[in-house]
Amino acid sequence: MSNFKVSVQETSNNTIVKFEVNQFITKHQSFEFSNIDEAKTSPLAQQLFYLPFVKKVYISGNFVAVERYDIVEWNDVQDEVAQQIEAYLNDGGVVITEEATPKKQTPVTVYAEATPNPAVMKFVANKKIATAMFEFTSIDDAKLSPLATELFHFPFVKSVFIEENYVSVTKYDRAEWQDITVELREFIRNFIADGKEIVLPEAVEQMEKSAPQLDKKFEGLDDTSKEIVNILEEYVKPAVASDGGNIQFIGYDADVKNVSVLLQGACSGCPSSTFTLKNGIENMLKQMLPGKVETVEAVNG
Known part of the structure; x- marks a missing residue:
């Protein structure tokens, strides 16, 4: 247990006395209280205000x-106050409550990252901004996301895809990235830094009702479909996420051995998506599930 010692130190102001402690009692922060109500975050200060x-x-x-009123002289009471503070500290009394301690905030940074899709730019934040994936293709779809709604006010924004720590923006062809990237990056950074809601709290529930997320109904799938979902989750999704996109399992036709998927974010409309599907995902599924998969097609490809 800490052994606190308190000594009395005079100051240049004869109404103020400094009670110096032999160790730090705050985390290098300063606090000032003018009355007992202001001192609700400091039990020690509250106790002193009872004097x-x-x-x-x-x-x-x-x-x-401590600054005194003129009703007493410090010489008459300072030793008693020092003893009271010392006893309070040695009894384990709280000096400042945790909620009064300012939390260290990390400045928000956002950087722009090109994707394989020339129409899509990925804006990556240094903090988590969403708990699920959301794709919005119009301002009407974006009612669930204040950020996406604001982005659609830019005339060159075609669609918005939001993931855990990034936003992928698809532009119309009439705009060039070199003309709009800085503007978008700063807008997104300021939006996050201001603490505004990225998506509404009910967004996950509503998105699940409207979006084809069949891999969340895993238990209802046949065995081959489950294997496909597991492969997509483990090997494919991390790769496409790094490019600002996502892939969702839609269905498996055992008769023709065809897998249907939905491409989202940077993957949607990407010129290289056909190559990725055929030479990447399709070949992988053929090798890992021999005799079960022949083709992979995107329902929005």
């Missing part, structure tokens, strides 16, 4: 400074 002559309390580093 009728205490006008203000300052707490910083390794000391407590």
